[in-house]
Amino acid sequence: MLAAIALTVTLTRYEFFGDELYFLAAGRRLAFGGADQGPLVPMIAHLTQLIAPGSLLALRIPVVVLSVAGIVLSAAIAREFGGGRLPQTLAATAYATSPFMVNQSAMLSTFAFDATFLAVITWLLVRWVRTRQDWLLFVSGVVAAIDIQVKWLIPVAWVCLGIGVAVSGPRAMLRRRALWCGSAVLAAAAIPGLVWQSAHGWPQLAMGAVVGAEQDATGGGRIGCVVQMVGLAGLLGALLLAFGIWGAFRVHSVAPYRFLVLALLLYAWLIALSDGRPYYLGGMFPVAFAAGAVSLSHVGVERWMRITGIPVVAISVTTVVAALTALPLPGSWLRTPIDTASQLVQRVSLHGTEGWSQLTETVDDAYRTLTPIEQLDTVIITQNYWQASALEQFGKQYRLPAIYSPNRGFGYFDTPPDWASTVLYVGVDNAAAALRADFASVEPVARLDERLGIPGINRKLTVWKCVRPTYPWSQTWTRMMAPELEQGV
Template structure:
């Protein structure tokens, strides 16, 4: 197990910089420069780690992603620890750890994101509860509550995870835990961790509530709605992982030794159904995967297998390992292989196969627009980006240029505040379609640069324009409320629900 974790850690660290910045990573860097106890759509943990990386190794992708690598390695270790709790021998522990280590989860988990931390912390909670089932040590439940409170400062999915576990225990047992004061103490710890977040949300018109509809529409637009959910969900598990999940479900229902742990499988089902109904992201329930991989490994090892079953495992493991190695070494694919994007589905595949690239071209175009300003205009100017990805890129990569402060009305960036009212000239960067709105807000609007590479990415180097906007018709402090939006326009969404704009 230790060897698998070590090899995985080295491999993931060495290859962590192969993709350029993802848009959310740029946003986390910007958030880290404005540290707060919470934000519009996530807690403080990820921005804090982004800030630490930004201070210690500015511009380093490996440093930025190293905390995510540690979280990924941690999930591998937790899978093995759960197998140990289930009385699995070393080979079973290696199978559980190896299943997670070679799943597609490790590829998605390496980019700095809330998912990187949330998945591992959820896995730790399941391990603590499984250990409680074996030992009945109530302090484990309290520790689980503390871990949940930490996870609450990452992403606000953990109350749903906690509720799904509770419903699963009610349905499948062990119901004895419901009578333990430690459970209610742990739940109180989690509840207390919500209080500062709820206060912030109430003061800012509850943006997180509006994000549910936004995320659901994004999932549908990218082809990963209810119909496409399960294929992607299983794709994250990988070939071997899918087998282990199936074996885990079989084991908790058929094997006497695993029946006390039925609640894990039930919680996964409950949460998966909830996420499908609410049109959530397919990776939301994957914090249960390490436990399911461990349950599957124990089941597989104890199952009276036929010889053909053992032989069938050889090509399955081979395909899993080759796919894993290929993913780490061959992706992103060569830029010459890029294809044009026509809709959000294409854009999703493009991001996975090539990443998000050419941020430098976007920032250079903004600098070109800024150079058109006179010295007097520059003294009262600001940069405004339509999208929070663009704003993050300008802040991160604009150091080589003498640009003014950057603002954006997009999602969490909008809550960082508007430009000062003294900014009578702004350089605005966004999609080509933004011009009519700009003309309604400014006395003078002039397009000064354009990026439209047919093979580019909308919002980065395709369908993008830079405008010089002068004489705002309202003060920024007034205009900002009507500009801020949780909707993130990538230029290729095709969904009627986007006709409404959640505002600040």
């Protein structure tokens, strides 16, 4: 309850994130698939705005529910392991004070849903081991089927769990019809997304390389990914994570669930090997924290709490409270401009995103430079999907023309019409050379460059007037499509 209140009170501390704006745009154009995510999160984003249009609070309420669910699941899994009140409290506290939970509760995201659904699956499997009620296996498949509507990560985690069971048992799980029926539900739920991917050239495959490149640029590669995974667990969480791995091989009450630890290690290895996001592992944190808390109870948790535990818990709680109250840091603290991808990630994490109104006003100013005749056949094209999503969300009052972007999922929404002979192109300062290959005339009509702004939003941004496309849009659009989030850093 305290966590729910704290998270709700601080829910609007950040402005809209770029991906949140994209989910709103995707929610207005629901489809069975997307370039890098399924339809569930955009659908929920759309529903929240039907209930409370423009409300940032309504948009983020689902992540509070998911974050609290992660805390409860951590305690519930510890209880299934045979842990009493203290181990349950310790596991729940570890999740509640983890940097992962702070990030999960900060904005509407796919990983907030994916992590909680995976945690539910692990709880169902743990409960099956204790009770042997086969319906739990089928329900786990149903939850996985829902999760695949969020992101295409759950099949990987599902296979890792299966390998863990095959290696360490209980192998009787693999002989249960309910498990295979649940797996069939998961496979069937993947079909609409696979059909969409096939019809659109399998953009999800290209996104793997893009995510890897972004991770290398901001996280220090595979070693950095592993370090970040541990960092996302937090001080208390990292300690319980280590004890959980140890306890799976040394503690009698945790040993029957060793397959979960093996699955966690395999999943973490695959994430790092593929240059994935470190937060992909977050769905395994509840079971890891629970295993660690119960393992501690077998080595004298009361004594540990008196000597080490209380300071560790106090530091963890203080850190998360400070993060929730202090972040985002005020803009007056900014001193240096953003010139690298890692600086951009740090800036967004500590200060959030801003500059959407400046972006919208700049584009509107550029649009007003056109003659009434030119405005009739004008569309707006943005270099990245954040810009397009922001202009669509905040540009309603300006009566801007139709907005398109060839970037990531936005590029699959629609193609500009062939009657569009004038384009206002919103992009980074060096975009002119590429544009001249597609238009007869290209000239800058507006520029936005706040020294301490965010590249691509209110820094290093130019609006170009592009006249007379060289080729039909059906050809040009395919060539312009790009999965990378270009922001000029």
